[in-house]
Amino acid sequence: xCTFDQLNTWLHVSKKNRILIADDEQDILDxxxxxxxxxxxxxxxxxxxPMALSLAKEFQPRLILLDIMMPLMDxxxxxxxxxxxxxxxxxxxxxLTARSEEYSEIAxxxxxxxxxxxxxxxxxxxxxxxxxxxxxxxxxxSSILSFNELVIDKQSYTVSVAGKKINLARKEFELLFFLxxxxxxxxxxxxxxxxxxxxxxYVVSRTVDVHIRKIREKIGExxxxxxxxIGYKFETGE
Numbered sequence: 001x002c003t004f005d006q007l008n009t010w011l012h013v014s015k016k017n018r019i020l021i022a023d024d025e026q027d028i029l030d031x032x033x034x035x036x037x038x039x040x041x042x043x044x045x046x047x048x049x050p051m052a053l054s055l056a057k058e059f060q061p062r063l064i065l066l067d068i069m070m071p072l073m074d075x076x077x078x079x080x081x082x083x084x085x086x087x088x089x090x091x092x093x094x095x096l097t098a099r100s101e102e103y104s105e106i107a108x109x110x111x112x113x114x115x116x117x118x119x120x121x122x123x124x125x126x127x128x129x130x131x132x133x134x135x136x137x138x139x140x141x142s143s144i145l146s147f148n149e150l151v152i153d154k155q156s157y158t159v160s161v162a163g164k165k166i167n168l169a170r171k172e173f174e175l176l177f178f179l180x181x182x183x184x185x186x187x188x189x190x191x192x193x194x195x196x197x198x199x200x201x202y203v204v205s206r207t208v209d210v211h212i213r214k215i216r217e218k219i220g221e222x223x224x225x226x227x228x229x230i231g232y233k234f235e236t237g238e
Contacts, residue, residue, distance in 0.1 A: 017134055018042045020059055022052035022078065023067040023096060028121070032065065035123050036130075049073025053081050056088055063133055066113070068097040068104060076111045083112035092133050092185075096121065109230050114185050132184055132236055145180045147236055150223060152177055159219065166218050171196065175211050179224060179234035188231035208232075 019041045021032050029045045036043050044059050046052035048071045056064060064082070068075040075095060082088050094115040095108040105116050114133075117126065143154040149162040157173055159166040168176065175196050179187070187195070189205035197203050212224055212232060225235050 017063075018044075018059060018061040019063050019065065019130070020044050020046065020052065020056055020061040021065045022046040022049070022055075022070065022075070023065070024048060024070050025067075028067075028096075028119075031123075032121070032126075035127065039127055039130075041130075047071075049075065049078040052078050056082055056091070057085060060087065061091060063092040063094065063130065065094050065096055068095055068108065076107050079108070079111040079113055094129075094133075106229055109186060109227070129184075145177070147180065147183070147223070150219060152180055161219050168215065168218060172211055172215050172218075175208075176215050176219070176224075176234075179232065183234050183236045186227050186231055186233045192231070 017040070019036055021029055021036075021043060022045070023029050023032075024047050026047070029047070033043045033045055044055050044061070046055050050072050052064070052066065052070075053073070066075045066079060070078070075097070079093055079095075082091065082093065092115075093113045094117055095113050096117050096119060097104060097108075098119040108116050115129070117129075145152045145154075151160045152173075153159075154177055157170070159168055159173065159176065175192065178192070178196050189208045192208050193203060193205065197207075212226075216224060223234060225233050227233060
């Protein structure tokens, strides 16, 4: 029997950590729903694109696991329509698919997805990845971000790696801090320019590449990954 505090904690988690799973394979839906509900998530399931879109608007999930190949409306179009819904613009979307061709991955990200998982799904790896996404809001509220040996302090505009202070130019710092606030989320160059430089400042997309290169030279190569043909993401190693 659970205590009152345990029950209260579970209710708090279930309200905040809502997941919608959309897939036309019933065995996959059953497996994922069982695993995620066991982890304390509140889960809804859909078997086609229109159903997923309708449930997403009603359920307001924080994260959506979305299959690409679905009946009535495929996952790519479903994702596009979800992103056009104002209250779902910040929802995390992870595509699930058996297709590993490069064009499928690019199409998924261009439609607004945050991540891409190729089937067969490894339950433990999936749970670990979802946990990292649900830590995003907590990370965003903090002025000090820490990832392994890397520590970034927004208040003092300082960065250190393994205790050694690293000097970054102001825009280098702001770009690094922005990516760190959104771990494992991919941003294209236009997104980065708009979020870091602002829409009223004219700079070319090449500016982002130059700043990323300088940041890597100072903190190391392992933290910021290049996603070919798309953009960049900060990697936590999860």
